[in-house]
Amino acid sequence: MIEMVLMSLALAVRIRKIEARTLIAEMEAKEKENLQHLLRMISHDISNPLSIIKSATYIARRSEADARPQISRVEKAAQSIEGIIQQVRKYDAVRSGKISLTLSPVSLRKALDDIPFYFSERAERKEITLTCESLDDDIWVFADEIALTHEVLNNLVSNAIKFTRLGGRVKVSAGALGDQAWIRVEDNGIGIPKSLLPQIFHASYPTTRQGTSDESGSGFGMPLVKTFVEKFGGDISIMSRDIAEKDDDGQEPRDHGTIITVRLKRSATASA
Structure with missing residues (x-):
């Protein structure tokens, strides 16, 4: 036995x-x-x-x-x-894991207020109206401040401008709901083809496209954004309507463009 x-x-x-x-x-x-x-x-x-x-x-x-x-x-x-x-x-x-991130309370008001400094000139060159909603009451989130500003937000706003035509609009906003905060970057640009949407966050698939003014890209911006957001303990979602998708009348869709939402854990105060 x-x-x-x-x-x-x-x-x-x-x-x-x-x-x-x-x-x-x-x-x-x-x-x-x-x-x-x-x-x-x-x-x-x-x-x-x-x-x-x-x-x-x-x-x-x-x-x-x-x-x-x-x-x-x-x-x-x-x-x-x-x-x-x-x-x-x-x-x-x-x-x-070679890059070490220090998660601490980060001000979304400051992060949004910095965007015009980095992108107003680029937006003006394409006659794009860049709007960043200023927060009356600050919202704090757990993140790495440098990575949130220079990798996440900069990539998202840069892409929005890149794929928006002359005279278009790009809007950046933020808010909070319960223990989560959100940052939203939306544009009325050319949108993302349906065939690319499932792969947009995967670095191993070619999703590189020329911008509306022939701007180039690396194809790694969105995978990098997703990786950082997940390191913060958050998540990211995307909705897009490709301008090539015609309406029933054969015209360009009125709601073409892209909306990207980043959700992060909220910190009650700067010292939390």
């Missing part, structure tokens, strides 16, 4: 080990697949600015005209590549 029990225990241990090895193998295979997706996307995103650099240098070498326009194209393409590399590094650092 004891021998049977011992044999059963030994068999159970072996099964557990096999299951563990299988799980590890599956995780490694999934990680490998994600890495392959990531590399394909990076290769795709970098190939465009590299093509610009090659064509610009080719034209500059064979032309007797002023080379400054071609040099400007090279500089812009190089900046695009640099931006992609920086976003990839930051995304990897956040996911792997």
Whole structure:
């Protein structure tokens, strides 16, 4: 009887080990697949600015005209590549825990008040009305102040401006309900195609698009935003209507654009 029990225990241990090895193998295979997706996307995103650099240098070498326009194209393409590399590094650092975040009460009033300083000039260049609702009563949330301001909000507002046409509108607002606070960035831009919406927060899928004024992007902005928000213990949701979706009358939809809402844990006071 004891021998049977011992044999059963030994068999159970072996099964557990096999299951563990299988799980590890599956995780490694999934990680490998994600890495392959990531590399394909990076290769795709970098190939465009590299093509610009090659064509610009080719034209500059064979032309007797002023080379400054071609040099400007090279500089812009190089900046695009640099931006992609920086976003990839930051995304990897956040996911792997290499970046240490200090969660403490952060003022949403201050975060929203800083947005015009960073984006008013960009909005003016596209004649976009940028509105940031000022909070009469401040709301405090648990977050890392630098990451919330420079990674989350800056990425969301930057995208809103990027995908809004000349003369459009971008609005940033915030509020609180119970023990949660929310930040909302909405625009009447071109929206996001339905085919991209399920993948918009996944770095391993190519979602990069040109802006309405041919602005470039890295494709890592939204995955980075989601990663930071989840590190804060919050969540993010998105609603969008693609301008390419025609209404029944064949016209552009009146409600085209995107609304992104970030929900964070609320802190009662600055010293909580």
